[in-house]
Amino acid sequence: MKKRSVLLKTIGAFAFLLIGLFLGRMIFKPKKVETVPIPSTMQYWNTGASKDTSAVAQAANFTGNIIKVEDGGSIREAVLKAQPGDLIRVYPGTYSETVYIDKDNIGIQGVIVDGKWPVMDGKKELNDAILYSGNGITIENLKIIKYKGNGIMGQAGNNFVIRNNWIIDTGVYGIFPQYGKNGIVEYNILTEIEDAAIYVGMCDNVDVKYNEVFGNVAGIEIENSRHCLVESNYAHNNTGGILAFLTPGLPIKTIFDVIIRNNFVIGNNHENFGAPGSIVSGIPKGTGVLIMAADDVIVENNIIANNDNAGITIVDLATGAPTANDPNSEPNPDRVVILDNFMIENGNNPVGEIKALMMSQLKTKGPDILAMGGGTGSSIRDKNRYRTFGLGNYGTAEITDTKDITTFTFKEPVAPRSVSKEELGELTYYGVCAGCHAFDTRLIGVPTNIIQAVYEGNPQGIVDYINKPWNLRDDYPDMPSQAYLPEDAKMAVAEYILSLKK
Amino acid sequence: MDIKKIVLRGVIFMTFVCTLWGLVSLGNKDSVYYKVPQLNCDCPPGFKLNENNECIAQNLYMAYTTENDHGVGGLKTALPKVRDGFSPQQIDLGRYLFFDPALSKDGSISCATCHDPEKGFSDGLAASVGMNGYQLTRSAPSLWNVAYLKLFFWDGRAKSLEEQMKGPLFSKEEMNNTPENLLNTLNNIDNYKVLFEEAFPNRNNNTITLEEIYTAITAFESSLISLNSRYDQYAHGYHKALNEKEIEGLNVFRSFVARCAECHTPPLFTNQQIAVLGVPEPDGKPLDPGAEIPYNDKTMRGGFKVPSLRNIEKTAPYMHAGNFNTLRETVQFYTDGRGHAVPENEELRIHWHIWEPELSDDELDRLVDFLKTLTDETFMPEVPTELPSGLSNTNHNS
Numbered sequence: 006m007k008k009r010s011v012l013l014k015t016i017g018a019f020a021f022l023l024i025g026l027f028l029g030r031m032i033f034k035p036k037k038v039e040t041v042p043i044p045s046t047m048q049y050w051n052t053g054a055s056k057d058t059s060a061v062a063q064a065a066n067f068t069g070n071i072i073k074v075e076d077g078g079s080i081r082e083a084v085l086k087a088q089p090g091d092l093i094r095v096y097p098g099t100y101s102e103t104v105y106i107d108k109d110n111i112g113i114q115g116v117i118v119d120g121k122w123p124v125m126d127g128k129k130e131l132n133d134a135i136l137y138s139g140n141g142i143t144i145e146n147l148k149i150i151k152y153k154g155n156g157i158m159g160q161a162g163n164n165f166v167i168r169n170n171w172i173i174d175t176g177v178y179g180i181f182p183q184y185g186k187n188g189i190v191e192y193n194i195l196t197e198i199e200d201a202a203i204y205v206g207m208c209d210n211v212d213v214k215y216n217e218v219f220g221n222v223a224g225i226e227i228e229n230s231r232h233c234l235v236e237s238n239y240a241h242n243n244t245g246g247i248l249a250f251l252t253p254g255l256p257i258k259t260i261f262d263v264i265i266r267n268n269f270v271i272g273n274n275h276e277n278f279g280a281p282g283s284i285v286s287g288i289p290k291g292t293g294v295l296i297m298a299a300d301d302v303i304v305e306n307n308i309i310a311n312n313d314n315a316g317i318t319i320v321d322l323a324t325g326a327p328t329a330n331d332p333n334s335e336p337n338p339d340r341v342v343i344l345d346n347f348m349i350e351n352g353n354n355p356v357g358e359i360k361a362l363m364m365s366q367l368k369t370k371g372p373d374i375l376a377m378g379g380g381t382g383s384s385i386r387d388k389n390r391y392r393t394f395g396l397g398n399y400g401t402a403e404i405t406d407t408k409d410i411t412t413f414t415f416k417e418p419v420a421p422r423s424v425s426k427e428e429l430g431e432l433t434y435y436g437v438c439a440g441c442h443a444f445d446t447r448l449i450g451v452p453t454n455i456i457q458a459v460y461e462g463n464p465q466g467i468v469d470y471i472n473k474p475w476n477l478r479d480d481y482p483d484m485p486s487q488a489y490l491p492e493d494a495k496m497a498v499a500e501y502i503l504s505l506k507k
Numbered sequence: 508m509d510i511k512k513i514v515l516r517g518v519i520f521m522t523f524v525c526t527l528w529g530l531v532s533l534g535n536k537d538s539v540y541y542k543v544p545q546l547n548c549d550c551p552p553g554f555k556l557n558e559n560n561e562c563i564a565q566n567l568y569m570a571y572t573t574e575n576d577h578g579v580g581g582l583k584t585a586l587p588k589v590r591d592g593f594s595p596q597q598i599d600l601g602r603y604l605f606f607d608p609a610l611s612k613d614g615s616i617s618c619a620t621c622h623d624p625e626k627g628f629s630d631g632l633a634a635s636v637g638m639n640g641y642q643l644t645r646s647a648p649s650l651w652n653v654a655y656l657k658l659f660f661w662d663g664r665a666k667s668l669e670e671q672m673k674g675p676l677f678s679k680e681e682m683n684n685t686p687e688n689l690l691n692t693l694n695n696i697d698n699y700k701v702l703f704e705e706a707f708p709n710r711n712n713n714t715i716t717l718e719e720i721y722t723a724i725t726a727f728e729s730s731l732i733s734l735n736s737r738y739d740q741y742a743h744g745y746h747k748a749l750n751e752k753e754i755e756g757l758n759v760f761r762s763f764v765a766r767c768a769e770c771h772t773p774p775l776f777t778n779q780q781i782a783v784l785g786v787p788e789p790d791g792k793p794l795d796p797g798a799e800i801p802y803n804d805k806t807m808r809g810g811f812k813v814p815s816l817r818n819i820e821k822t823a824p825y826m827h828a829g830n831f832n833t834l835r836e837t838v839q840f841y842t843d844g845r846g847h848a849v850p851e852n853e854e855l856r857i858h859w860h861i862w863e864p865e866l867s868d869d870e871l872d873r874l875v876d877f878l879k880t881l882t883d884e885t886f887m888p889e890v891p892t893e894l895p896s897g898l899s900n901t902n903h904n905s
Contacts, residue, residue: 154763431555
């Protein structure tokens with residue numbers, strides 16, 4: 006009997022232990038998505054970016070919650086849940102999804118643990134890893150692979166920071182901010198992209214710094230953008246290394262004020278694997294720096310070596326782009342400035358047009374610097390040190406360096422709105438409410454002066470009503486809810502309605 | 508009668524009419540009593556009257572920063588520069604002219620014949636029908652949001668609404684009028700003489716001019732604003748405005764695989780450029796050279812203006828000649844392969860965004876779901892029940 010009871014006790018103890026373990030796991034199991042407030046003393050923000058003194062990087066400030074996403078969780082769900090000011094921290098794991106950010110001031114920060122990255126994997130089925138339209142978006146420390154369209158694409162978001170990402174084979178572009186103002190793309194590594202790995206399209210005031218791009222059709226492309234700094238990047242074994250392009254037929258028609266300096270542009274001799282019909286599919290392999298119809302581009306202090314076709318190529322649209330003409334695009338590269346660059350062993354194996362051109366000069370090697378087509382006002386600092394072709398009309402550069410320009414980003418973030426509260430109220434009243442309400446006449450809804458009489462001194466009452474209308478009058482149709490209006494616009498329009506005089 | 512008297516009479520008349528309008532609408536809550544001739548003194552919805560009696564466009568997109576001067580792409584982005592500043596009277600006069608078949612040579616066709624408000628200000632036809640049943644070759648573009656456009660006609664040959672309207676007004680195949688006959692007609696309609704005087708108070712004599720006609724019709728067309736769709740609610744930050752399928756469609760629309768948003772840039776859903784798509788012509792018709800003709804440029808052969816997609820649900824069939832009957836067929840075109848429908852003997856410079864995105868059936872369906880969220884007709888103008896000419900306003904198709 007005793008033995009048995011000992012046995013029973015042992016079994017019982019084990020059972021308790023197991024139940025305890027089970028319950029403990031149930032209760033204390035780490036959740037896949039978890040939200041905690043950001044500790045006020047913690048500067049999650051600038052981890053790993055201490056050397057970056059540019060305002061946009063320093064200004065990005067996350068004061069809301071930290072949303073923790075772990076393997077098996079969803080970054081997309083976290084973004085949908087996030088409020089402006091929140092920081093989403095993504096832990097190592099595989100995330101196969103498309104994340105879209107239509108909010109302002111959201112940070113997505115990968116957490117790399119023991120060399121393990123959070124990986125966004127498109128499995129060649131998904132279109133884009135991250136799409137954002139909000140302002141103040143930061144994306145860092147992610148490994149993004151196998152998407153069909155883009156790694157990271159921005160549409161009109163200002164004040165963006167995209168850094169420390171590792172992007173492989175994400176389709177057409179790797180990092181593609183479009184229509185953005187004031188942003189930074191830095192410390193990213195990108196490869197196997199079938200168009201441009203880093204593509205700054207129709208943007209203003211963007212710095213592209215400290216990135217490595219290799220094995221892409223185009224390494225870094227600045228297109229129809231103004232005030233861009235391409236500095237200290239390593240572009241190697243792409244078809245073309247660094248490009249400044251004017252593409253015709255786009256709504257923004259100019260590219261100017263681009264500085265390409267302190268970059269390594271080495272051995273960009275990769276076969277062109279661009280999609281047929283794309284503009285980059287026409288880039289000859291062996292292209293170091295390519296300037297097409299861009300104005301006021303300064304090329305300074307780069308090491309440009311072993312690019313088999315030519316080190317720097319400067320062309321107009323007629324020479325470079327097989328697209329329909331655009332009468333509103335000025336087709337020539339004007340006022341290009343070549344300062345001192347370290348250029349060796351370029352043009353060792355020219356192809357296509359340049360090969361034919363060189364043959365006509367009884368040469369077999371391509372040049373360090375080649376200019377073809379129109380353009381005026383261009384200059385070069387020390388032409389004699391390079392092998393050049395077509396630079397006959399280049400004068401001597403009037404500047405020696407660009408050291409006074411440290412960044413093209415702004416000291417202050419670009420403001421999201423340009424109107425006062427009164428103006429916002431007015432825009433909402435006439436842009437939305439006026440469809441049904443006029444001041445002292447009946448349209449579909451009651452006249453505004455009657456609303457004034459009902460809600461005098463009570464704008465919150467109007468806000469409550471438009472959020473959830475109820476039928477007040479039998480002789481009028483039900484008003485649809487206007488809850489969709491931005492919160493600040495609701496109060497602004499309520500106050501505006503009460504202040505209307507006629 | 509001297510000028511002062513005319514002006515004075517005009518002013519008194521206007522004051523009287525406006526007062527009457529106010530009284531009538533205050534007194535009669537059930538219906539706005541509205542009799543020709545009498546012009547509205549208030550701006551249409553979407554506009555605010557300023558102290559110079561000008562209607563100034565107002566909408567939530569104006570709250571966003573306009574640093575990027577062309578205002579294209581993304582959700583919270585400013586619109587391009589708008590054509591506004593017309594008086595309420597000019598807009599209202601334009602409304603009468605727009606619906607009045609007196610503008611055509613034989614009184615059989617009005618602007619609204621091909622730009623029917625019930626059909627998204629288009630006509631539901633593959634290619635429009637002109638005077639005496641003449642079969643035209645292209646479809647009638649929608650007029651919603653034309654105040655923001657800079658190019659007109661499918662081939663982009665006109666740069667302003669005033670320039671554009673001379674096309675159909677004076678084309679033999681369309682309204683078949685002449686400037687002389689148009690002036691003669693309107694100057695012999697007393698109602699119009701009064702209305703023009705009201706809309707253009709600072710003139711030297713009471714004769715209607717062509718410029719006044721163009722201005723009034725432009726004023727009306729520029730008042731057709733559609734910026735309050737469910738998509739717009741989403742764009743302004745209310746994410747519940749679209750359901751999951753529609754958001755999925757938005758993500759396909761703006762992804763760089765489908766690339767729709769590259770040319771149909773929000774918030775207007777057009778970048779206002781000419782693009783060569785290589786669309787198959789309907790019924791084996793010969794290739795329409797499009798922009799090649801007005802621009803006299805071979806590289807633009809087969810190029811057409813990128814249309815806005817706002818209210819696109821209302822304007823089937825699609826493309827420059829009703830090439831596709833449904834939105835589903837239209838989006839299918841873009842995934843069937845670059846240049847797949849270009850005739851053998853043609854070498855078109857197809858736009859670089861036309862490629863082979865290999866969109867799935869599901870993605871194409873979602874795109875159509877999304878396109879239908881761009882519908883908004885809350886600022887639909889009132890169709891006049893009586894016209895100043897006395898002609899019947901039943902010539903348009905609805």
